[in-house]
Amino acid sequence: MELACTADTVLRPLAPDDAAALLAVVEADRETFDRWLRWSAPVQSVAAAREFIYAAAAREVEDTGFHWGIWRGEALLGGVPCWSIDPVHHVAELGYWLAATARGGGLAVTATKVAIAHLLRDRGVNRIEFQCRVENEPSRRVAERVGATYEGIRRESHWVGGAFRDHAVYALLARDA
Ligand SMILES: CC(C)(COP(=O)(O)OP(=O)(O)OC[C@H]1O[C@@H](n2cnc3c(N)ncnc32)[C@H](O)[C@@H]1OP(=O)(O)O)[C@@H](O)C(=O)NCCC(=O)NCCS
Known part of the structure; x- marks a missing residue:
């Protein structure tokens, strides 16, 4: 599977052979x-x-998620992980990350929008959630730019960097897209 992202980048699932690049x-x-x-x-x-x-490949097989790499040729520029797809409630959770050299050009927003379209159109998802550490301003801006709505704080929701961290929750509904 490969999806167009920008004019010179594509999205395709990370494969075991990509481990060294990651x-x-x-x-x-x-x-x-x-x-x-x-x-x-x-x-x-x-x-x-x-x-x-x-x-991530196991999630793909089970239809409960994926982790796409963002590729320019053979260069791995970033990724869009889908941590879960709940088939009962039609809720998915997405993340995004970019290599330091790939930031600041809109790539995370563009790649995340492709993943959103895929989840809504091809996977029957109704609600897509994003969780960012509250202090992670670049990440929160990406969530806002893709059209997600801020819903509140999940207190100490994840263990990150040696402590439990509060995360801001954003969500986008199918009817918002
Ligand atoms: C979060 C993260 C992906 C955001 O990266 P980013 O480069 O800010 O995101 P984008 O590639 O979408 O770029 C957005 C920026 O590009 C600009 N931009 C958007 N479209 C553009 C375009 N077509 N051309 C040029 N610039 C553009 C925007 O103005 C924005 O800049 P600003 O936020 O400084 O105003 C990045 O900081 C990162 O990987 N951090 C580490 C991992 C992480 O925190 N992931 C999120 C976990 S919840």
């Missing part, structure tokens, strides 16, 4: 990733990156 992106800006993301801290080796990718 690790390299995380290592290049680990301080930022580990401050904001709930998944990067354990990704300390190619084997750990592969395990992380396997977990």
Whole structure:
């Protein structure tokens, strides 16, 4: 599966062979990733990156999520993880991340919009949630730019950077899109 993103980037699921590329992106800006993301801290080796990718592939097989890479040719620029798709309530949760060198150009917004369209159109999702650490202004701006509505704070919802962190919840409904 491959979806067009921008004129020179595509989205396709991370595969086990992408583990070294994923690790390299995380290592290049680990301080930022580990401050904001709930998944990067354990990704300390190619084997750990592969395990992380396997977990996403399992979600894809079960139809409960995915983790797309954002690719320019062979270069991994970022990703759009879908952490869950609830088939009963038709609720999904999306995230996004960019390599340090890929930030500031609108790529996260564009890639997330492609994932939103896919979830609403192809997966029958009605509600898409985003959770950002409350202090993560760039992430909150992306949630707002894709059209999600701020709903409140989930207190100490995730263990990130060695502590339980409050997360701002944003959500977009099918009828908002
Ligand atoms: C969160 C994160 C993905 C946001 O990255 P980003 O570069 O700000 O997001 P985008 O690529 O969508 O770019 C948005 C910026 O590009 C600008 N932009 C938008 N469209 C543009 C375009 N077509 N051309 C040029 N610039 C554009 C916007 O003005 C915005 O800039 P501003 O927010 O400084 O005003 C990034 O900071 C990151 O990866 N952080 C670490 C991981 C993380 O925190 N993930 C979120 C976890 S909840």
